[in-house]
Amino acid sequence: xxxxxxxxxxxxxxxxxxxxxxxxxxxxxxxxxxxxxxxxxxxxxxxxxxxxxxxxxxxxxxxxxxxxxxxxxxxxxxxxxxxxxxxxxxxxxxxxxxxxxxxxxxxxxxxxxxxxxxxxxxxxxxxxxxxxxxxxxxxxxxxxxxxxxxxxxxxxxxxxxxxxxxxxxxxxxxxxxxxxxxxxxxxxxxxxxxxxxxxxxxxxxxxxxxxxxxxxxxxxxxxxxxxxxxxxxxxxxxxxxxxxxxxxxxxxxxxxxxxxxxxxxxxxxxxxxxxxxxxxxxxxxxxxxxxxxxxxxxxxxxxxxxxxxxxxxxxxxxxxxxxxxxxxxxxxxxxxxxxxxxxxxxxxxxxxxxxxxxxxxxxxxxxxxxxxxxxxxxxx
Numbered sequence: 001x002x003x004x005x006x007x008x009x010x011x012x013x014x015x016x017x018x019x020x021x022x023x024x025x026x027x028x029x030x031x032x033x034x035x036x037x038x039x040x041x042x043x044x045x046x047x048x049x050x051x052x053x054x055x056x057x058x059x060x061x062x063x064x065x066x067x068x069x070x071x072x073x074x075x076x077x078x079x080x081x082x083x084x085x086x087x088x089x090x091x092x093x094x095x096x097x098x099x100x101x102x103x104x105x106x107x108x109x110x111x112x113x114x115x116x117x118x119x120x121x122x123x124x125x126x127x128x129x130x131x132x133x134x135x136x137x138x139x140x141x142x143x144x145x146x147x148x149x150x151x152x153x154x155x156x157x158x159x160x161x162x163x164x165x166x167x168x169x170x171x172x173x174x175x176x177x178x179x180x181x182x183x184x185x186x187x188x189x190x191x192x193x194x195x196x197x198x199x200x201x202x203x204x205x206x207x208x209x210x211x212x213x214x215x216x217x218x219x220x221x222x223x224x225x226x227x228x229x230x231x232x233x234x235x236x237x238x239x240x241x242x243x244x245x246x247x248x249x250x251x252x253x254x255x256x257x258x259x260x261x262x263x264x265x266x267x268x269x270x271x272x273x274x275x276x277x278x279x280x281x282x283x284x285x286x287x288x289x290x291x292x293x294x295x296x297x298x299x300x301x302x303x304x305x306x307x308x309x310x311x312x313x314x315x316x317x318x319x320x321x322x323x324x325x326x327x328x329x330x331x332x333x334x335x336x337x338x339x340x341x342x343x344x345x346x347x348x349x350x351x352x353x354x355x356x357x358x359x360x361x362x363x364x365x366x367x368x369x370x371x372x373x374x375x376x377x378x379x380x
Contacts (some may be wrong), residue, residue, distance in 0.1 A: 022064040207260060208269040208375030214379055216272035217263055218256050219277060224283045225252045228344070231289065235342050239291060242340040249344035254286065256380045258349045261369035266360050266371075285352035292341040 163171065207214060229252055236245055262282065263275045267285070305328055312321035358366060373379075 014021050086197070159243050206372070207369070207376050209260075209264065209267075209271070211376065211379060213271045214260050214376070217270070217275050218259065218380070220276065221254065221259055221279055221283065222273055224279070225254070225287075226286060228252060228289060232342065232344055234339070235291065239293075239340050242293070242338045244339045246335070246339060246341045249342065250346035252287070252344075252346065254349040255370075257370050257373050258353060260374065260379075261366050262353045262356065263351075264369055264374065265358065267355065281356070282349070282352045285355040286347050286349055288343070288345040288347065290343050292343070294339045294341065296337050297334050298337045299334050301330050302333045304329050304331055 010354075147245075209217075232247075232249055235247075239245075259282065263270055263278055266278050267275050305326055307324040307326050310323050311319045311324045312323075314320050353366065
């Protein structure tokens with residue numbers, strides 16, 4: 001390069017000097033190589049951002065960046081090293097000058113799935129190995145525990161046998177005391193459950209109506225019973241002109257607790273007016289009043305008087321006198337006889353309640369309310 005160059009040659013030295021032309025070609029090749037490397041580094045770095053930590057794309061980007069960072073210090077050797085690394089990895093679309101980030105991203109996801117699958121398989125193997133080890137240890141511990149328990153049981157039984165042999169009477173007394181104690185405990189638990197159930201049920205199952213409404217309902221039922229009694233007593237005036245009245249009547253009475261319990265099941269919180277229809281139904285089901293008229297032909301004996309002719313005859317057979325003599329006789333005379341049969345049947349309040357058609361739950365509630373008197377024993 002010691003030659004003098006003209007201005008034209010300085011502007012374009014490759015036209016004149018072949019050495020300078022070779023140098024320029026060498027620099028131009030290096031520049032093209034560096035530009036190609038820079039493009040590949042940029043593409044690899046962009047693909048690396050789509051992956052996670054440990055992604056092959058990120059690792060490739062880091063390696064390439066390390067190679068590029070040394071460019072300029074090692075020159076063409078570095079470029080050859082980078083070219084060999086590029087040849088050792090699969091050729092992607094960027095190597096052909098095309099940019100296809102979707103394929104690179106799909107490949108990255110595929111590699112990531114394979115890595116997850118390998119990690120899962122390794123974890124499964126480790127867990128299985130740990131389970132086998134834990135099972136062996138558990139079996140050993142269980143075996144030792146069983147041996148210890150067996151030894152303790154045998155020792156206890158041996159000591160108990162020795163104590164029984166030395167103290168037979170004391171052992172018998174202790175067994176009797178234990179049996180008595182267990183019996184008492186069972187009885188206490190049984191009664192506790194019974195009374196506990198009753199006390200707990202009294203809170204949730206009791207008469208919900210007010211006291212005055214309960215008393216009014218009871219009074220309404222009693223009023224109907226009183227009317228019935230008055231009707232029975234007044235039969236002869238209500239049904240006159242009968243020769244005979246035949247009475248067949250039961251007593252008139254009901255259990256107030258059964259009545260109010262039934263009304264509570266049907267109406268819950270009721271008033272006397274609201275429960276009147278049910279009261280009428282129960283009364284009709286409990287009491288049955290009926291009369292039956294009957295007429296029959298009867299016969300009575302009547303006394304009658306008859307007369308017979310009496311003639312007086314002399315010795316010669318002549319009638320010298322005659323007269324009538326009275327006599328009495330009896331006859332059966334038919335006549336009509338009218339009878340009125342009066343019947344009053346009390347089926348009982350329980351049968352009346354059964355006629356309401358309670359289901360199983362309602363029947364159970366009814367029995368419970370009747371037994372506990374709805375928690376209002378002071379009413380009746």
